[in-house]
Amino acid sequence: MQYRIQLCTAMAEQLGDVITLEFSQETVTIADIRKGLYEQYPEVASQLQGSFFTHHKRLASPDELVLPSDTIALLQSAPGMETVISKCGLFAITYDPIDADEVASKVHDPSHGASLTFNGTTREYTQGQRTVLLEYEAYVPMAMNTMKQIGDEIAARWPSTRTAITHRLGTVRIGETSVVIAVSAAHRDTCYEASRYAIEQLKQIVPIWKKEVWEDGSEWKGHQLGGWSPHNTQ
Structure with missing residues (x-):
């Protein structure tokens, strides 16, 4: 299953406005999304440390479940x-x-x-x-x-x-x-x-x-x- 992640600021300049992650498991959490980003894009690992996710335009906790059709965005703290x-x-x-x-x-x-x-x-x-x-x-x-x-x-x-x-x-x-x-x-x-x-x-x-x-x-x-x-x- 494919998940689309919207990016902003420096990561968007480096990787594009939207990236796609693929998972084989049926249940995916925000923590899984973060881990997948670390594994697939190690070049932005330092930027990920100060980032947070939104799910349907609200802040998402690490154990929050997400679906492939959901709106997921990655934002960066200062x-x-x-x-x-x-x-x-x-x-x-x-x-x-x-x-x-x-x-x-x-x-x-x-x-x-x-x-x-x-x-x-x-x-x-x-x-x-x-x-x-x-x-x-x-x-x-x-x-x-x-x-x-x-x-x-x-x-x-x-x-x-x-x-x-x-x-x-x-x-x-x-x-x-x-x-x-x-x-x-x-x-x-x-x-x-x-x-x-x-x-x-x-x-x-x-x-x-x-x-x-x-x-x-x-x-x-x-x-x-x-x-x-x-x-x-x-």
């Missing part, structure tokens, strides 16, 4: 972006500016009637003290798994919701975005509740630290259940 995918969404960490529209596209679902995007930005004044910039650091593997955990918790509490979270590390200046959370659901009330839950949990449990740099000093602050410095090994 270079240097670490990603993890689950059944309920996609979670990423990057050192580059975040494209909110791109994050929102990852929760698109034709069966959903509501979507919300939360943008967290660096504000200039906090309690009268002027912030110059923020610096973010994280234990990336744990942060990725914890963001996925939040998505799984949202899916369990509000079934059928989809969640995408992208957090930025490094220097984030005044007015720039440090985190984008996108949620979609069948109804708006669920969307509001799930979005608020996502940002509150992110602040509570994800091991990401920020250094507030002021005009006259600085201070490391961490997630509410963790230590205050990313350099503290105790």
Whole structure:
């Protein structure tokens, strides 16, 4: 059976807009599609590491079943972006500016009637003290798994919701975005509740630290259940 995969960006320039994979087994998953691409096109293996699939124009999890007639597309995350995918969404960490529209596209679902995007930005004044910039650091593997955990918790509490979270590390200046959370659901009330839950949990449990740099000093602050410095090994 033949499966057609739509490509974009650099891989499309290299391999064409559409490629075809052939499988002998009756049951094929997104993970099988990815493995087939690695085997048939080893020259783009490095690009595949930061990619994700959509199935009928919505984000697809690795164990999702697909048919030869289905619409399957391969999209690429920005270079240097670490990603993890689950059944309920996609979670990423990057050192580059975040494209909110791109994050929102990852929760698109034709069966959903509501979507919300939360943008967290660096504000200039906090309690009268002027912030110059923020610096973010994280234990990336744990942060990725914890963001996925939040998505799984949202899916369990509000079934059928989809969640995408992208957090930025490094220097984030005044007015720039440090985190984008996108949620979609069948109804708006669920969307509001799930979005608020996502940002509150992110602040509570994800091991990401920020250094507030002021005009006259600085201070490391961490997630509410963790230590205050990313350099503290105790």
